[in-house]
Amino acid sequence: MHDTEDLEGTSRRSFLLSTGGLFTTAWLGTQWAAITAAAHHAEDMAAADLAAAPTWKGFQFLSESESKDVDAIAGQIVPSGRTPGAREAHAVYFIDRAMSTFFAAWSAEFRAGLAEFQAKFHALHPDVSSFAAAGSETQIAFLKSVDRTPFFETARLLTVLGMFSSPKYGGNTAGIGWKMMGFEDRHAFTPPFGHYDANYLGFVPYPEKPA
């Protein structure tokens, strides 16, 4: 339940249309097409992002064992629980896609870092087949010992990007990362925006300059 309610259905275009005096200057007249085009474009933005989510066709970069460990790491960075975490958002799909496309320049370093992570885990827990196969407490304890390494920093960054980037990049499945945070990708909002500004009484001037 949200504290404030935005005008459902208020599109940026209707917002603009309701703004008084729009055609009062010649200059804006020349810009009108651009602004309305932008409004239409933005109106469709959130829906378009969801619709543009790529169809999952299997891992392109990560091997099966790598993907399981990366999924488990991401799942501890943003754990599942009352609300979805990185696993439900398919952050690992995003990571695979990023490594094989727009972040390909990082891929060798990421793979080497992951191999080092796996080797270190295996040395500490030779009886457990992989990080992904370990219990949650074991995973958390191990991550605490490596959470300042460059590999972990990269994994954290990629997990966050995989949870909260536009679904068109392959993660944030069905926008569930945004829903978990309560973020809405809209083109226009109207005040009041939250609980505390709803009852603001106005700015009271100061009587005089302080000493």
Added chain:
Amino acid sequence: MPARIFKPGDAVDFVVVGSGASGGVMARELSLAGYTVLVLEQGPRFGPGDFEHDELKYNFLNGITNDPVLSPQTFRDDPGATAKQPRMGNSLIYARMVGGSSTHFTANFWRFHEIDFHERSVLGSITGTGFVDWPISYRELEPYYAKVEWEVGVSGLAHASPFDPPRSKAYPMPPLPVKSSGVLFESGARKLGLHPFPAPMAINSQFYRGRPGCAHCGFCIGFGCEVMAKSSSLYTTIPEAEATGRCEVRPGSYVFRVETNALGRATGVAYFDGEKREHFQKARAVVLCANGAETARLLLNSSSARFPQGLANTSGTVGKYLMFNQGAGVHAMFEHELNEYKSVQVTRILHDFYDADPKRGFYGGGGIDARMGSQPIGWALASGGDLPRWGADFKDRLEGFRRSMVSTAHCTSLAVESNSVSIDPTLKDAWGIPAIRVTYKDHPDDLATASFLRDRAYDIMQAAGAKRVWKTDPQPRRGSVHLLGTCRMGDDPASSVVDKFHRAHDVPNLFLCDGSSFVTSGRGQPTMTIQALAFRAADHIGQFAKRNEI
């Protein structure tokens, strides 16, 4: 009137390099004054329909900013070390497009205070720094601050802050609607006896000068405005310059050298077009508004037999005294929803700690604001201090997104000679032009000031009734979007690059006007002052031209 298109070989009165905060003003003012102006912009031209709510693209894939692959830089914090390319991105970041960084700025538009211009005289020198007075006063700049507010468009409430410097006019628009962060900040600060006030923002709060008011979409910082409410050069000064019929803005035109003749006068600029073909543009005068990083680089890359240290660099100060603005903040979570992802970044600020106070034991001052922080990705990636970075506590913080806000301190950075933009000895960009090397290490007083003000922000959030407050520590700056001080203004040609009218001491028809002209850093929000300086410079340059003094 349609925009002017110059023919190849046409000489122009002024070639302006860069179309951002200052380049736009320069183009508008000089073309309104009757001169022909060609603006060369290295980046593309976008319209409002091209911008998106896409954090990955804009903040991680260089959607509109300088690309570290095509335009790489190196960084070092020790002047004796070999600079290396940062692992992620460039140190000095700017929007590379028509409108420049005025397109993606947050639009905080504080004026500098009177003290900023003569602080050295009041406080005395600071060992190991280049802390000096400006050659101009607030009084001289005041009419041009008013001009920015009225002709570019700033929303605010005049005389709301008891610490505000004198002003000749009120703001042309009322402040933007207060957000919950502003209400909480105001309430906490007033309880502590402080004086919060509505933030001046270069964003329309209502229909103004042909542009609509803000749609409150929440994507200002780092993004282009989709409704043209943000007063970016792209939507304000640039179209107005073009409307004179005397100005052409030519995107995709990367200037890499200012040419000079045997008399030591600038003859024009050499640039690459979008197909990497070289051109020469002849001009009667050259105005560099390429930002505090690229203006210095361009001069250093324009050396010649007559100017072996780089153009306009007889003083040896080109590129030196780079300043960023230090800062730090707190994250606070409240009981009810704030929904800070909506609307503009900042609606309340305070200047109670603006002035330096020798009793603190270190130099510096600043402002504190109430802000939304970032949209989801930036919000989640915030780190430092005691902010949780992963696991259950991290998840709690993410789930509290709608109940949270940030309060940030924006502070001074001292001018230190070794902090600089120089030319990397080996690295070149994708056009084969020597790349920027950044050398930067914060002065200890800058970090102390940021910590001090961060603690004041903490107190304000506690007084506002926050359920939880996390402090972040001031981080040693390894880069910035505030690119200040690399071609400092001064009366003495031996210790400064431009005079008080932004004319290069060494080259009579070369003017430099952008963040590079700054002598001190101010307290954190430089664009208002960059534009006021540009209005003032353009006024004088136009008069010089009229009197045939260029």
